[in-house]
Amino acid sequence: MVAVARDDGHRFSKPTTAEIRLLAGLGVEGDAHCGATVKHRSRVRVDPTQPNLRQVHLFAAEMLDALACEGFDLAPGRLGENVTTRGIDLLGLPVGTRLAFPSGALVEITGLRNPCQQIEDFRSGLLDRVLERLAGGGLVRKAGIMGVVVAGGTIRPGDAITVTLPAGPHRPLERV
Template sequence: MHGSVTAVSRSGEHGFSKQTRPSIRLLAGLGVEGDAHLGVTVQHLSRVRQDPAQPNLRQVHLIATELLEEVRVKGYAVAPGQLGENVTTTGLDLLGLPTGTRLRLGAEAVVEVTGLRNPCAQIDGFRKGLLKEVVHRDEAGDVRRKAGVMAVVVDGGEVRPGDPVTVELPAEPHRPLERV
């Protein structure tokens, strides 16, 4: 499986959206240089309140361009970085990857997928009604999260729009993604 990076984003402030950049630098074991979520321990504010010592499994947030296109068709104008992601991809089924999948981003950087982003009500503050498009219950009543995946940085490096993304699946049996 191969895809590519369509945009990269970061923000030094804890806010909802991130600004797109010409490149970002991933730092092994930490996350995106200059991003508010950089760190060995959790940086997401609600999770810090729960337990500031828990490991940061949300160092890098990835979303597929295909999701942005899907919600655009439903009337929600959303550009790369606006849902808080660091890396926007195309050509990959991010949500279908198993836990532990490694993604090579460009020539050097490697991230390991830890789980699904658990979208919160802030999404409706950004675009009213958008939350129901990125998290909902399927016909069986199971919760489906579509707001991207979270990862930790295994190998650091620069990541730019246009960089290839290569998928390395973990050994079987594969574990489905759960919220992190």
């Protein structure tokens, strides 16, 4: 793992920190999106009783590298992620994949982050890089993945992440 981040406010970027504490069923302690029910403001307006399937946002450092090659200077946490990974094909994981950390913390993947206008407002042209529009009208979302905390624990940059796939058949990630 490359970096961890949290922010107690609903700001786009999150400052990185030396560690974050994951709370079972809630998310990242001290983060604005921590809670059993949905915390994203647009979703709260629709139905504040929805379960929070977006407790932890993970993003691949390889995508940051690719964006840097296109002129976007982005550091971990700048796109609002809580965990920046390296060496895991996050977007290729199926729903229900579990990510285990040395502290015993366990995150279960629920789906894809749905890139929104805030990404474009943050950096002009960035939305087109993380939301690919296919010829048939389909979309490929590349803005990271979301998960829920199954078991709590403290995680830190440098921690190894053990990936456990769910029993098949696997369901591909969809936006949550």
